[in-house]
Amino acid sequence: MARKSSRDRMKNEVNAGSMADIAFLLLIFFLVTTTIQVDSGVLVRLPPWSEDEPETEKLNKRNVYSVLVNANNELLVRGEPANVDELRENAKNFIMNPNKREDMAETPQKAIISLRNDRGTKYKTYLKVYNELKAAYTELRNTESQREFGKDFADLDREDKKVIIAKVPLILSEAEPTDFGEEN
Numbered sequence: 001m002a003r004k005s006s007r008d009r010m011k012n013e014v015n016a017g018s019m020a021d022i023a024f025l026l027l028i029f030f031l032v033t034t035t036i037q038v039d040s041g042v043l044v045r046l047p048p049w050s051e052d053e054p055e056t057e058k059l060n061k062r063n064v065y066s067v068l069v070n071a072n073n074e075l076l077v078r079g080e081p082a083n084v085d086e087l088r089e090n091a092k093n094f095i096m097n098p099n100k101r102e103d104m105a106e107t108p109q110k111a112i113i114s115l116r117n118d119r120g121t122k123y124k125t126y127l128k129v130y131n132e133l134k135a136a137y138t139e140l141r142n143t144e145s146q147r148e149f150g151k152d153f154a155d156l157d158r159e160d161k162k163v164i165i166a167k168v169p170l171i172l173s174e175a176e177p178t179d180f181g182e183e184n
Contacts (some may be wrong), residue, residue, distance in 0.1 A: 009043055044174075062103060063095045063110045071120030084128055091136035093167070108140070108168045116175040135168045144168055 028177055067087070068076040075082045077090065095111040097104040105111035114134055117126050138153070145153040145164050 063105045063113050064114055066114045069121045070118040071118040073122050073125040087132040087138045090134055106172055112171045112173055114173045117177050119179055121175045140168045
């Protein structure tokens with residue numbers, strides 16, 4: 001009978017063949033169970049699709065608050081350079097027209113905010129402008145809601161919200177973006 005040396009005892013190996021199978025199964029498990037967040041973009045409710053030709057209505061220029069964001073991320077509001085930080089207050093004044101000026105909206109129901117951007121506009125700038133315009137409507141609705149019902153707009157029931165929405169409707173029109181640098 002041959003004696004086993006201590007070297008022979010050291011050559012014991014662990015069978016790693018099944019380790020690869022386990023790693024592969026774990027990989028498949030994590031791939032199947034992991035959810036990946038998808039950027040959903042800006043959520044906007046679009047009107048229903050229609051094959052009919054849209055109605056063309058002659059708008060009174062005084063009721064349109066046009067906002068243009070160019071490829072250099074500069075703002076042009078009603079043909080004048082503007083600052084994003086002042087956009088919310090200016091939009092609120094335009095919509096409500098507290099001083100009954102002739103160059104601002106006749107009524108909140110007739111006020112239209114037209115947003116147009118360039119394809120070269122940075123997404124961050126577009127979102128900032130869009131959020132400021134939406135925030136103007138949110139603040140106006142909250143103010144009207146406080147005046148009418150003594151509560152914030154979000155705390156109103158469905159029927160009361162309809163009353164406020166009728167008084168301050170959100171009319172935000174987005175035009176097709178222009179090509180890079182084209183601002184006509």
